[in-house]
Amino acid sequence: MKKSFLLLLLAGASTAAAQSAAPLTASLDNVKLTVALTAAGQPTYAVTYRQKPVVTASRLGLQLAHGNGFDGPLVLTGSETKTVDETWQPVLGEVKNIRNHYQQLTVHLRQPAAPGRKLDVVFRVFADGVGFRYEFPRQPNLQYFVLGEELTEFALPADHKAFWIPGDYDTNEYPYTVSKLSEVDNTQLVKGSNDIAVRNAPDAQMVATPLMLKSADGLYVNIHEAAQVDYPAMQLHVDRASHRLTARLVPDAVGTKAYLHAPGHTPWRTIIVSDQAADILASKLILNLNEPSKLKDTGWIKPMKFVGVWWEMQTGKSNWRYADSADTLNAAGQLIPNGHHGATTVNVKRYIDFAARHGIAGVLVEGWNEGWEDWFGNWKEAVFDFVTPYPDFNVAEIQQYAKSKGVQMIMHNETSGSATNYEQHLDTAYQFMNRFGYPAVKTGYVGRIIPRGEHHDGQWMSNHYVRVAEMAARHHVTVDMHESVRPTGLGRTYPNWLACEAGRGNEYNAFTTEGNRPEHETIMPFTRFMGGPMDYTPGIFKLRNYEPEHPERHVHTTLAKQLALYVVLYSPLQMAADLPENYEQHLDAFQFIKDVPVDWDDTRILEAEPGEYISTARQQKGSSSWFVGAITNEKARTATLNLSFLPKGRRYTATIYADAATANWQTNPEAYKISQQTVQAGTTLRLSLAPGGGAAISLVPVK
Ligand code: NOJ
Ligand code: CA
Numbered sequence: 001m002k003k004s005f006l007l008l009l010l011a012g013a014s015t016a017a018a019q020s021a022a023p024l025t026a027s028l029d030n031v032k033l034t035v036a037l038t039a040a041g042q043p044t045y046a047v048t049y050r051q052k053p054v055v056t057a058s059r060l061g062l063q064l065a066h067g068n069g070f071d072g073p074l075v076l077t078g079s080e081t082k083t084v085d086e087t088w089q090p091v092l093g094e095v096k097n098i099r100n101h102y103q104q105l106t107v108h109l110r111q112p113a114a115p116g117r118k119l120d121v122v123f124r125v126f127a128d129g130v131g132f133r134y135e136f137p138r139q140p141n142l143q144y145f146v147l148g149e150e151l152t153e154f155a156l157p158a159d160h161k162a163f164w165i166p167g168d169y170d171t172n173e174y175p176y177t178v179s180k181l182s183e184v185d186n187t188q189l190v191k192g193s194n195d196i197a198v199r200n201a202p203d204a205q206m207v208a209t210p211l212m213l214k215s216a217d218g219l220y221v222n223i224h225e226a227a228q229v230d231y232p233a234m235q236l237h238v239d240r241a242s243h244r245l246t247a248r249l250v251p252d253a254v255g256t257k258a259y260l261h262a263p264g265h266t267p268w269r270t271i272i273v274s275d276q277a278a279d280i281l282a283s284k285l286i287l288n289l290n291e292p293s294k295l296k297d298t299g300w301i302k303p304m305k306f307v308g309v310w311w312e313m314q315t316g317k318s319n320w321r322y323a324d325s326a327d328t329l330n331a332a333g334q335l336i337p338n339g340h341h342g343a344t345t346v347n348v349k350r351y352i353d354f355a356a357r358h359g360i361a362g363v364l365v366e367g368w369n370e371g372w373e374d375w376f377g378n379w380k381e382a383v384f385d386f387v388t389p390y391p392d393f394n395v396a397e398i399q400q401y402a403k404s405k406g407v408q409m410i411m412h413n414e415t416s417g418s419a420t421n422y423e424q425h426l427d428t429a430y431q432f433m434n435r436f437g438y439p440a441v442k443t444g445y446v447g448r449i450i451p452r453g454e455h456h457d458g459q460w461m462s463n464h465y466v467r468v469a470e471m472a473a474r475h476h477v478t479v480d481m482h483e484s485v486r487p488t489g490l491g492r493t494y495p496n497w498l499a500c501e502a503g504r505g506n507e508y509n510a511f512t513t514e515g516n517r518p519e520h521e522t523i524m525p526f527t528r529f530m531g532g533p534m535d536y537t538p539g540i541f542k543l544r545n546y547e548p549e550h551p552e553r554h555v556h557t558t559l560a561k562q563l564a565l566y567v568v569l570y571s572p573l574q575m576a577a578d579l580p581e582n583y584e585q586h587l588d589a590f591q592f593i594k595d596v597p598v599d600w601d602d603t604r605i606l607e608a609e610p611g612e613y614i615s616t617a618r619q620q621k622g623s624s625s626w627f628v629g630a631i632t633n634e635k636a637r638t639a640t641l642n643l644s645f646l647p648k649g650r651r652y653t654a655t656i657y658a659d660a661a662t663a664n665w666q667t668n669p670e671a672y673k674i675s676q677q678t679v680q681a682g683t684t685l686r687l688s689l690a691p692g693g694g695a696a697i698s699l700v701p702v703k
Helices: 187-191 277-282 345-358 395-404 419-435 459-474 520-526 559-568 580-584 587-595
Strands: 003-014 024-028 031-037 043-049 052-059 062-064 075-088 098-110 118-126 129-136 144-150 153-155 161-164 177-180 211-214 220-226 234-239 244-249 258-261 268-274 304-309 362-365 408-414 440-444 478-481 497-500 573-575 600-609 613-620 626-632 637-642 652-659 672-679 684-689 694-701
Touching (some): 024 118, 031 098, 031 118, 031 129, 043 129, 052 268, 268 277, 277 600, 304 408, 345 395, 395 408, 408 419, 419 440, 419 459, 459 478, 520 559, 520 613, 520 626, 559 587, 559 613, 587 652, 587 672, 587 694, 600 637, 613 637, 626 637, 652 684
Parallel strands (some): 362 408, 408 440, 478 497
Antiparallel strands (some): 003 075, 031 043, 052 153, 062 144, 075 098, 098 118, 129 268, 144 258, 161 177, 234 244, 613 626, 637 684, 652 672, 652 694
């Protein structure tokens, strides 16, 4: 990550403010921050956008478990401001260059009660929002301490429309509810779940971040956090009467919030705001608040498309298990294979062949290693050792075969929630990947966490995910974490941490009837994806009758929308999730998945409204080709795509993968039509999107 341009202006430091009651301010373009101390010594902040209130005077503070914290009256002892304007390049990303331009205000506070502890609050005001965090300077009377609660509030001026999921300590795999803040109640969602994740949302008014909000007068506001390291995830309690959101940190197994030390700091709290929904999706505020890459050598980090022995297991065609149950043993005490094991050498070679034939870089294989007979729901310390294949999975033979075909294997490390066990095996597991040629790993944390029943989103696990990313980097392995805490931009700091799941992926269409409603993917970019890429696993072509035992199950999109997701949902790791035989039925449409890249030089959000529609254009890394994805919710609509992003005077061949006139996610999802036309910067394409539909376009310069 090079710094190509750095401008640092010291705009002023003041200790005079210490005695003054006048509020402190910082602003950039349309965003203005005001920080004040109430008469009672309570620090507050407020944010406006074009003079409209975004967050009205809201409490700041931290309660320490053993008293004398930063929750009582505080004294302002000084403040400083500075402006930073620099541009940096992500290793992988949606754009080539990212401008980091902000005005910083640092506020120094003191706890007057003995022993006079010190706290700084650092604010960064960007053109598209505000980030702030608490910093604990080095001080004699505060070294190691336990946090009782963070007291940060976000007081909203009105009863906004909210796109929310429950604030669950252990999972984000929920469908989104769109409601007024005054209507937030997660009870039915938490109770009504029937999937395999642990569900744990103890308060009916708790919501998770990223939280997307829209005001009646058209302001779009997104609340989340950046750089969540050594600290629990922040969730928000909604006061339904006053629309005040209060931070609540995910506790540890015994209810403690966080173990901290000085010098140190919390993650950044982020408020992104605009009167254009597209600006929320284009924001780089969260990435900008993360630390630059800790890895010096990043040349080995490769984005990837992959297929895998996976959907066939999700849809019940094969299984992770080698045998039917641990009881199915022969006289010699060996497991008897049930004939449904998916990860056999023969089957894996079939996927390798398909990947090689179509230029797909990777093949993921789940269920290759011993342990799947009794891996789930038992809270066992050590289920997997991450290095012992089942007898019908020949790891060396597969390595040779993949190599001969120019295909890369992707490792799967399901931990069954035992992070303790995974940490004990980390070194051998990653050495195994190096030895057998696996440059990437998908991890998973299904079930209750060991140690102790820690929460997936608490401080201990947050540190665990970072330890895994660091260990993977040491072995030049890229990582995709399932059931982890939702991302907060840490992919900037650990560029080998390519993606997380941490949300409700396409897989819910396989193992539940409710699945993901057609609006789901029009909300995800405004919520889950604000923190970073997701392994959503798009690309399902057989959208009905994929599960003989559950003919009522549907994927809630058309086929063309599955294609559009490769552009709309940013990830440097994208699965082509369906089975080779289902792709063989539609090789003309599969061409788009072959062509679409996973790394970009530029991105334009052409039109967007959360819950309704999104159209995104992206320029392929190091190329003049562009790709467009347009999606809608359950309503049919016309996507209006103004191609003014194309370079002037250059003609492009547009290959358009659109819903057929009769397409409909429910009744006719696989009806698409492919057409070609020549377009240029002046062209506006108007494409009909079916209910639950979409369109995908590749734009290649005419030679
Ligand atoms: C849940 C993951 O999200 C899914 O992708 C995986 O196949 C299963 N766990 C088994 O590890
Ligand atoms: Ca999952």
